[in-house]
Amino acid sequence: MTSAPVYDVIIIGGGPAGLSAGLYASRAKLNALLIEKAIFGGQIANVERVENYPGFPEGISGYELGQAMLQQAMKYGLETVAAEVTAIELAEQAKVINTTEGEFRAKAVIIAGGAEPNRLGVPGEEEFLGKGVSYCATCDGPLFKDQVVAVIGGGDSAVEEGIMLTRFASKVILIHRRDQLRAGKLFQERAFTNPKMEFLWDTVVEEIRGDDKVSGLSLHNVKTGDKRVLEVSGVFIYVGLHPNTGYLRGLLPLDSEGHIPTNEMMETEIAGVCAAGDVRKNSPRQIITAAADGATAALSTERFLSQHR
Ligand code: NAP
Numbered sequence: 001m002t003s004a005p006v007y008d009v010i011i012i013g014g015g016p017a018g019l020s021a022g023l024y025a026s027r028a029k030l031n032a033l034l035i036e037k038a039i040f041g042g043q044i045a046n047v048e049r050v051e052n053y054p055g056f057p058e059g060i061s062g063y064e065l066g067q068a069m070l071q072q073a074m075k076y077g078l079e080t081v082a083a084e085v086t087a088i089e090l091a092e093q094a095k096v097i098n099t100t101e102g103e104f105r106a107k108a109v110i111i112a113g114g115a116e117p118n119r120l121g122v123p124g125e126e127e128f129l130g131k132g133v134s135y136c137a138t139c140d141g142p143l144f145k146d147q148v149v150a151v152i153g154g155g156d157s158a159v160e161e162g163i164m165l166t167r168f169a170s171k172v173i174l175i176h177r178r179d180q181l182r183a184g185k186l187f188q189e190r191a192f193t194n195p196k197m198e199f200l201w202d203t204v205v206e207e208i209r210g211d212d213k214v215s216g217l218s219l220h221n222v223k224t225g226d227k228r229v230l231e232v233s234g235v236f237i238y239v240g241l242h243p244n245t246g247y248l249r250g251l252l253p254l255d256s257e258g259h260i261p262t263n264e265m266m267e268t269e270i271a272g273v274c275a276a277g278d279v280r281k282n283s284p285r286q287i288i289t290a291a292a293d294g295a296t297a298a299l300s301t302e303r304f305l306s307q308h309r
Contacts (some may be wrong), residue, residue: 009301010097012085012107013244015042017277018112019069020294021301025110026076028302033106034073036097037084041066042114043278044287046138048164053287065287077222085113090251090270104255108272108304110297111248111260115241115278115285120152124208125237132214132234137161144234150217152205153238159183159191161238166196173232175200177222182274199228208235243279255281266297272304 009025011018014036025032039045047062056065074080083101090109097104119125125133125194134140137151141164149169150161154176160183165172179201181188191197200219207218209229216231222257245258252260252268259281266274273300278285283293 004103004105006094007031007079007104007106008305009033009096009108009110009198009298010035010104011110011112012088012097013042013112013114013277013279014040014080015066015112015114015277015290016044016069017114017279017290017294017297018042018110019073020291021110021112021274021276021298022073022078022080022294023076024295024298025301026073026078028298029077029297030302030305032077033079033095033104035081035083035085035104035123036250037100038142039063039066040070040080041228046136047181048138050287052088059297069291071115085247087247088251090273092271095272107308108274108301110266110274110276110294110301111245111268111279111289112276112294112297113244113279115243117237118240118242120205120237122127122205122207122212124214128210128214131212132210132232133208134234134236135238137165137236138232139221140236141165141168144169147233148173148231149234150205150230150232150237150290151236151238152176153240154181155238155240156183156187158236158238158249159187161236162197163187163190163194165236169196169234171196171198173198173200173230175203175205175217175219178202179223189293205235241278241285245279259283264296265300266293267300267304272308274300 008030011034044062049059051059083099087098089096148171202223260275261281274297276297277290
């Protein structure tokens with residue numbers, strides 16, 4: 001009977017952080033396995049054009065960037081498996097990762113599982129998911145050709161994806177709970193000069209309405225108290241992200257939002273366990289910083305393994 005291999009390191013998550021960790025770990029000749037539950041590339045796989053990753057002056061599709069990162073890491077021997085992590089054990093000697101595809105063991109772990117979109121938490125949101133409610137403009141935008149859609153949120157995601165939606169929709173109405181966007185100035189400039197974009201300030205959504213699909217939003221102006229119904233065919237929700245760390249509760253210290261505290265070398269409180277990218281506390285949540293976190297985590301892991309042979 002052959003026993004399952006014990007990897008040097010298992011990397012959880014195949015976004016820029018996990019793939020960069022995989023590249024560095026493989027090039028360091030570590031026996032590395034990367035576990036990804038959905039699309040390699042992670043959140044960037046749904047970004048139509050990445051304009052702020054150095055080396056691509058014309059920008060690059062997020063999907064292509066993710067695939068290129070994957071190929072580069074696999075070229076040096078990174079193994080991958082498509083599976084969801086369900087539970088882990090983080091004993092000092094052996095880390096055990098339980099997944100939907102079975103159990104894997106390693107001497108070290110890099111947690112790079114990224115983040116998922118927050119829900120708005122209003123009536124109609126679950127009911128009309130896929131029937132006008134979306135969290136992915138790149139995936140669902142083309143379904144709303146020549147229709148009026150709303151985008152909820154005031155951050156980079158809401159503004160960037162709102163601008164992208166103007167390619168399909170006849171009008172994009174961005175609804176923000178304050179009177180100032182959180183998004184970066186470049187995105188703001190582009191949004192304010194886009195003739196298809198309109199803005200509703202100081203406004204929150206109370207309900208997403210419809211029969212078999214979305215037909216409108218019940219809105220509340222938090223400054224004036226006015227209430228009204230806005231007719232839209234689709235609503236794209238971008239109200240922030242939460243880290244994929246639910247399976248770590250009770251195993252690792254997490255902050256109130258579920259992020260993992262690390263030191264500057266991406267090491268957590270548990271020996272041989274690093275965290276990188278959007279799961280990490282105080283991450284700037286950029287592709288380049290996630291990639292840097294991943295590289296740093298792999299270097300820390302290499303050092304840990306050399307001290308624990
Ligand atoms: P975010 O920066 O956290 O912005 C979330 C937005 O949603 C904020 O404007 C917030 O309002 C609003 N919001 C939160 N909860 C809400 C609620 N319950 N009801 C209504 N509005 C609510 O999230 P993000 O835009 O997804 O960006 C996440 C990270 O990724 C950021 O660090 C961002 O810079 C980065 N990112 C970068 C790029 C890029 O560089 N190309 C693109 C996308 C995202 P307040 O402003 O009032 O808090």
